[in-house]
Amino acid sequence: MPSILIDTIPIAQHKVGVRVYLRQLLEAIPAGDRGNIRLLCVQSNAHLYRDLENYQISVVPWSVSNRVTRAIVQQLAVPFATQRFGADVVFEPVDHAAILTPAPVVTSIHSGPINLHSDQFQGVREWYNRIMLPLSIQRSRCLIAISEFVARRMVDLYGVASEQIDVVHHGGGLVERAQRNGWSPPGIEDRDGDILFVSSLHPHKNADSLIRAYTRLRDQVQDAPALAVVGKDVNGRAIQLRKLTRDLGVADHVRFEGRVSDDRLLHLLKTSRLMVYPSSLEGFGLPAVEAMKAGIPLVASNRASVPEIVGDGGITVDPNDYEALASAMAEALTSPERQKELAEAGRKRGEAFSWEQTARQTLQVLERAAA
CATH class of the missing domain: 3.40.50.2000 (Glycogen Phosphorylase B;)
Incomplete structure (x- = not known):
């Protein structure tokens, strides 16, 4: 199994949907597969994961309090951690990737493209997504879409080749x-x-x-x-x-x-x-x-x-x-x-939705990207 770095920096306490997604995904990964997985956290979100067993956890010595700071820290810290820990592949769990990461990247795309092109974002958030979503998609070796609908939107909006996208549904919450x-x-x-x-x-x-x-x-x-x-x-x-x-x-x-x-x-x-x-x-x-x-x-x-x-x-x-x-x-x-x-x-x-299935399919994509 490859060495995997999971970037948790975009996950904040108040971001309920993606916080639950990543937590449930991590809980469903078999204990035997966790030894090669490192979670990259910041001081303000490390408490969300410290109780999980068998994962390696590295904490960036900064506390992230707002969206702008979170984005800057992600772009700086993930490439550094990838190089330092020799990660074979980096998993970005929610829409945005660290662009300068020196390893293959897998990005999970949630509702970012849908919300952006339906005018759900405003101000700095809209500006950031207009720049970072296409760059993150372009930077990623493989993409995970949380539904066929999201996959179709990526193909239509960004010209992504359908074979680059794996649809991996969430589990049952x-x-x-x-x-x-x-x-x-x-x-x-x-x-x-x-x-x-x-x-x-x-x-x-x-x-x-x-x-x-x-x-x-x-x-x-x-x-x-x-x-x-x-x-x-x-x-x-x-x-x-x-x-x-x-x-x-x-x-x-x-x-x-x-x-x-x-x-x-x-x-x-x-x-x-x-x-x-x-x-x-x-x-x-x-x-x-x-x-x-x-x-x-x-x-x-x-x-x-x-x-x-x-x-x-x-x-x-x-x-x-x-x-x-x-x-x-x-x-x-x-x-x-x-x-x-x-x-x-x-x-x-x-019954078609389970976190065990989500975890298994996600690991398969990461292994393929690393290979």
Whole structure:
């Protein structure tokens, strides 16, 4: 097995998605393969990895407090560490590579190209991505895309040869880890909880579309469960969404929980009767996978990577068609037979995603790049 350097410098405590991705990936790598892997950290993120066994860890003696500093440290420290430790290949886990690295590079591309070309970045972040994304892609010997959708975007936007890209899906997130520890969700017939939305409140996550559809659902299903909105607020959007619930007369039936603990999220995934995931811009869509693995009937968007990930494990509809979204929710709530069918289809589809598979495929790409 080659000597592998994994650059963790871009991973910060507050960057939840990529932090979970790398942590779960590292936990899933077999202990016997870890001896040749070195994690390059900074003082401000080394605590995220010190408890992992059998990895070599090197800490750059700087603490990184903002995006600009993080980028500068990455570009300086990774080439130096690659040379010092004689790494055969460097793994860049999230979108951006250290350009001057004197070894083959494998970069995992998440949602950077999608967000950049959908005007999701602003200011310095937009400028940095416009420069660094194409340079990182050009510098990489091999590229990992987290979905077929992301792979197609790289081909279309940057002219990447498709044979340079390996599609490696994420695993099952919190639910998969809990199931390894004995957690087992009940059958759909034993659930008495809410309709669940899990995502940050960025506009493209379409929580407002869901609230409008939920208003229509209550006209169709008088005893419809409450709606639980779970996820980080973004630019005060929760205030706007609360106002929308008041304007539409459903404020008493919509609960905003903000960001929740893992235990609280597992409870919601164990009790909820339906998950709705209406996002229109995703590189992967982990909440959809967690819902399917938990056996929750799923109604999801038919945009971006979401239908690829959901497959036949749920109902996919236009997230901006409130009537279609409401009808799909009603379909998933009112028929016991349809509920069981969706729950079983979701569980089966969810089996396609595991961190062990993600780790195995990622190591294969790294070994090929080093060779």
